[in-house]
Amino acid sequence: MTTAPPTPAPPQTADRGIPWMRVLLWAAIAFTVIFSLAPVLWQVLTSFKTNAAITSDAVVYFPGLDQLTFDHYLDLFRRNQFYIYMFNSALVAIVSTVLCLALGSPAAYALARLRIPGEQVILASVLIVTLFPYILLFLGLLEVVRALGLANNYLALIIPYTAINLPLTILVMRSFFQQLPRDLEDSARVDGYNTVQMLWRIVLPMTLPALVTTGILAFIFAWNEYLFALTFMTREGMKTIPVAAAQLGVTTLFEVPYGSLAAATVVGTLPLVLLVLFFQRRIVQGLTSGSVKG
């Protein structure tokens, strides 16, 4: 190979192209950031403003010290017992996430490695059900919940939440298992492990990163679900955060508690904001491998 002479950069990109593309790029980035943050930040600001500042004739963008308060948050926990809803949401989301991983990962392994007849049909069905909106399921599930007497029971949410996250879990975990080196499993077999032992002792420990990725997504979907929670949990003490927050605006007829509503939004979204901050890469990776490659 001869050393190629250094190619000079094409003149048009150096003179005119690059600065304009840079300007355009930064405009797009600024748009992205403002677009994504502004509505959330406005809600945060509202949640710290006094009622007078919230309903003043001129909208207050930069509240003075006397226009700031922590009362809306205190109200949420003192008057509206928001810690109960937080607890319910957390319990239902965590239990269903764990269950989903426990049921979904073995299924994903079987679909990745064990050459089951009808594998393609199962995979296609799993992919298709991810497209079903929950409204198509709620009538049938309502009958199941009634028949089993599960209304106002955590199981009424845990069971459907586990199921709605199964397709994603199966797709993401399956594509992960397919990337695992086969040698490991083969040598485990030589050592006399059966399939279940091998899964538990050899494969599972290596799968932890993928389980975390999938678990985060499942947790987000479970925490955010609204329709089933609204329909199956009618007792006050069993409600989850999204339902409890949404009904705050309805229950008080005379004065809409804008401040409390804003504070409720912030409290309910905070756990998810933290998840996104810490696990941005994993979320993106899980979402794309769950839908694009599947």
Added chain:
Amino acid sequence: MVTKDYIRRRDQRTGWLLMLPALLLLLLVYAFPILRAFWLSFFIENLSTNLEPVFTGLDNYGLMIQDGRFWQSMRNTAVFTVFTLFFELILGLIIALALDQAFRGRGLARTIAILPWALPTALIALAWRWIFNSEFGVWNDLLLRFQLISSPVNWLGEPFWAMVAVIAADVWKTTSFVAILLLAGLQSISQDLYEAHALDGASPWQSFRQITLPLIAPQIVIAMLFRFAQSFGIFDLIQVMTGGGPGGATEMVSIYIYAAVMRYLDFGYGAALVTVTFLVLVAVVGLTWLYLSRLRAKTE
């Protein structure tokens, strides 16, 4: 040979056992409700029958054809879906293109960009209801300050503007999902292609048209497919922001299904609504699937 066959059969049996719990749960939560709704749609089961199912064949579907509210909700859903998908695709593409470039702070920008997707829709609906508040809302205030309107708009109180408002809120919420999927497509395009194209004297716009768009076409179709299904079944955003109002102007088919079942206790008719919605969804998804497989066959 015998042992190999034996191992293989044992593996398959283990495989089925490993899948069984997940498959049973999927059947219970997905297959049963759909089949049940299909079955129930041939019965009248409402207050007039004391909530006992009475077989009436296709009566529910006959009622539906004459039901103006049903058609209105279908129209609303169609309008909502078409406009949200259109704006999400444009904005999602812009965001994905920006986040694909190398710049300082890209990780942070990506984190911020996926935030809307991760937040609970019901709570986001509260935030947007407040932004569009006609008296104290910040959106009216901004428009007035920049003199784009001369008097406050009653965003959620007027049929046309209420639809605009729910579309805007949904576009905000789900553009990031589209952007994430498109970004994955962009990242899989080799940089060499662009360099070779630029050496041939192509402008950035030309490379976008001739390289980027064709290569991410599959991702665009998949993103739109997912978004179509979600948008067509949108419930929480509408329920919390407008409840379907004013006067049914933003009532989507899902809101109507919910009202038929939970408010009017009309289970048979609700089941017929579910069935029709399901069939429309399946038809569109099936057609897109066909198109996608042909697209894939072409690019490979």
